[in-house]
Amino acid sequence: MRRRPRGEHIIRLDGVGLRYGLGPEVLQDISFALPAGSFHFLTGPSGAGKSSLLRLMYLGLRPTRGRVMLFDRDIAQTKRYELPALRRRIGVVFQDFRLLDHLSALDNVALPLRVRGVKESEVQKHVPELLGWVGLADHLNAKPSTLSGGQKQRVAIARAVIGRPDLLLADEPTGNVDDHIAMRLLHLFEELNKLGTTIVIATHNEGLVQRFAHHKRLHLEHGTVSKVEE
Numbered sequence: 726m727r728r729r730p731r732g733e734h735i736i737r738l739d740g741v742g743l744r745y746g747l748g749p750e751v752l753q754d755i756s757f758a759l760p761a762g763s764f765h766f767l768t769g770p771s772g773a774g775k776s777s778l779l780r781l782m783y784l785g786l787r788p789t790r791g792r793v794m795l796f797d798r799d800i801a802q803t804k805r806y807e808l809p810a811l812r813r814r815i816g817v818v819f820q821d822f823r824l825l826d827h828l829s830a831l832d833n834v835a836l837p838l839r840v841r842g843v844k845e846s847e848v849q850k851h852v853p854e855l856l857g858w859v860g861l862a863d864h865l866n867a868k869p870s871t872l873s874g875g876q877k878q879r880v881a882i883a884r885a886v887i888g889r890p891d892l893l894l895a896d897e898p899t900g901n902v903d904d905h906i907a908m909r910l911l912h913l914f915e916e917l918n919k920l921g922t923t924i925v926i927a928t929h930n931e932g933l934v935q936r937f938a939h940h941k942r943l944h945l946e947h948g949t950v951s952k953v954e955e
């Protein structure tokens with residue numbers, strides 16, 4: 726598996742601004758760089774721009790000004806056909822999960838491995854193991870519509886981490902689960918981080934941030950970074 730040496734920047738934003746359509750800038754003058762292997766909580770009040778910043782980072786949106794460098798590539802200079810390969814190196818946990826409704830929990834989580842051509846024997850070994858780890862051993866064949874919000878969230882997390890991405894971006898990944906499961910999920914992110922994945926977790930859960938205060942913080946206020954620990 727490809728691993729990057731520590732010390733490089735996984736993502737760098739320089740003077741980035743974002744507006745939706747003709748609206749006001751919702752992100753302004755954003756500049757920071759995240760070193761490979763770092764672990765940040767993205768915090769800030771509701772509406773500060775956390776989800777918008779994550780969208781820029783997973784290339785779901787282009788900035789209206791400034792420069793985004795991802796894996797040492799300037800996104801503005803990157804050809805459209807090259808973007809899917811960059812995106813495959815990013816695991817994303819969306820706030821609204823975005824599971825495929827016609828697939829079972831197991832098949833949703835298996836997707837990133839199957840896209841990559843991982844052997845089916847490996848898929849059948851690793852996916853149930855991970856789903857068991859997040860407490861869903863009894864729901865491998867369940868369709869998302871039969872799962873609770875917290876269970877769907879855990880399937881979405883398993884799908885985002887199964888391929889050991891270079892960068893994991895998670896939007897409120899513990900928003901629908903109780904404290905005990907939130908702790909377990911945070912430990913899962915820490916394990917992934919130890920294997921080299923750079924992690925950014927947007928959260929409102931200040932209690933959780935305090936319990937994991939050994940990790941760094943990227944704080945947004947009114948669309949701009951008011952604090953970044955690099």
Ligand SMILES: Nc1ncnc2c1ncn2[C@@H]1O[C@H](COP(=O)(O)OP(=O)(O)OP(=O)(O)O)[C@@H](O)[C@H]1O
Pocket residue numbers: 745748751769770771772773774775776777778
């Ligand atoms: N698709 C969109 N079109 C227009 N404006 C948007 C869109 N998405 C977000 N915004 C606006 O951008 C600003 C930042 O929103 P964003 O969702 O990024 O904040 P947030 O910090 O993630 O909030 P929350 O913690 O409540 O999820 C808000 O003023 C919001 O209304």
